[in-house]
Amino acid sequence: MLLGRLLVGVGLGIGPPVASLYVTEVSPAHVRGTYGSFIQIAACLGLMTALCIGIPVKEIIGWWRVCFWVSTIPAAILALAMLVCAESPQWLYKQGRIAEAEAELERLVGPSHVRFAMSDLSRLDKSDANDTVKLSELLYGRHSRGSIIAMVLMDKLGRKVLLLGSFLGMAIFMAIQAVAASPSVPAYAASYLSVGGMLMFVLAFALGAGPVPGLLLPEIFPSRIRAKAMAVCMSVHWVINFFVGLLFLQLLEQLGPHLLYSIFATFCLMAVIFVKRNVMETKGKSLQEIEIALLPQD
Template structure:
């Protein structure tokens, strides 16, 4: 009830009914309240920040590309570098990258707060270029692991900064839609790695080309960020008022600078307030609950088993008798299709509903995998159920569990702690991701698919219960209303 009486601007200006009837601002559209009553709102243009957001999404594209680049190429890499048949070595090629990502992620909050969002993006591109070059030219396992570690540090830095940047430069009425762009970019990166990696089994040394290709978008990210807008939120927190106003005008237009400054003044006091945020503040006290929610949400996302599918789908398809290139292309198409649907629904159905439906659907899909592994049905039926269950799992993930957590966290964290809190939660993400990549093949051999997939399904159901009890809906709410719902007053 208290939130209804709070006047919010959220980067747009209000117009009177008469003015709106006589003529709508060219950049404006009509908005509808949750009660169904039309209200007159002149929004800033959604087109102005779009180029800057697309540049930022290059980091998410690289994230997806490097997640999938070893999928089709791992067999060729192991043969050429002399560790074929060693599941531990193969797991290290996958998970060393994730270990580097953990390191990059831990420092992402301090880097993005200290240097700014633009410089953080450029810094994440540098180790990706160096690491890809090392992996492409190595003649042994050690060089591959070192290159993957360097790439990982950039991967760990990029996603949390991208989530921050997109939420901070997006108009509120399309924040959910633009927040989905990072997931779509990740899907495109995964698909690109699958398409480019397809000839690896037939063309000797093609896997080296796959690593060289990744240096191109990394170089573009570093170059184009030089011409992109800095986050007004970051500039305001650093006390750079004139630059903040200039970037607000660049992103939203001159008529929206005043309302944008008013919005920023509600969340921040300006100056160097950001420098006094200590790591200990995130682990106890008034911010503990939101950090815990974010950390558990990312942990459950990874414990669902999704990255086991992305890393080792070729192995699973091969065991089911399906050509891995065809199967992986299907995974990529389903993943990006679901992400596009999520983009459309994000600001309509809301974040919480998408999360609940997504995790429940993933549990059902894992149930199909368990049945397929039990040999209850005939051989052909098991084949269809196994492949269909995997594709259904990926589809449900892309509808909610994939795109929502990063966006949701950038909304529920107060701007004062946002970057560092994102770093903590993403660090949890990478720790779980690391062990899934390292141990999946060994656990599959030790436990068998029935037990392992059942465990994944139980984590998905646990996520449903957790989201139902702890996650608040942020659709249609100002950042101030979200903060008041989650953060108790001093």
């Protein structure tokens, strides 16, 4: 069982960043945000389905085995479906497989747009002459500076607007949580504020902070370090998630809900400032246009 959990964990660690990277590289610019949001929606639906399937586990002995068997079905469907999916033209081009890249682009954008797309790949490849990636470039490089609703809005309002609204909403609703934990608030009001604040916090997260980073990160990193940079970013993401879940109850006991939720709200406000000052808007831009825009100006 431990080996199985290890293998599942490895798969879950590899899957989301690779999926985000793949969707970013094969999607047209005008619908990339919409398609990228499907990853977050699929994750939410998977979690809800898993919870529903696990409901009988207390009443039926050995039901946990059924849960594991059921989980193999979507994994098998995904594995089989990937056999008929297009390979990333950018990856093929970087490997020198030009004819295959042209064939995949024809499948993705149509024959009439292949020539223009290939010229973009050629121009981008010339700017990626050096394929050596240093850790310092990943960490300190020039780019360091309701999921369904997000899917609809991603290519209309833009990534940056959704992130700003999401983090600001999360800060406000986390502050409401802090107020609800104050001893001066009546118990009946505190319960409404606490439950309502948490529900709205989750909604605000699903509108931007949940789906947008998985799409935005592969958009802003240059092609020569995109895969490695995504691996670093998603590793940091999951490690921090792990420690937040591990330490939350201890911090809650030691600091109290009022102070702890205030700290969380402060971090959300810091995220608003960071996004406002450092994140560029990528809506409607091709990966080549984004990379050129982020090149250092002489």
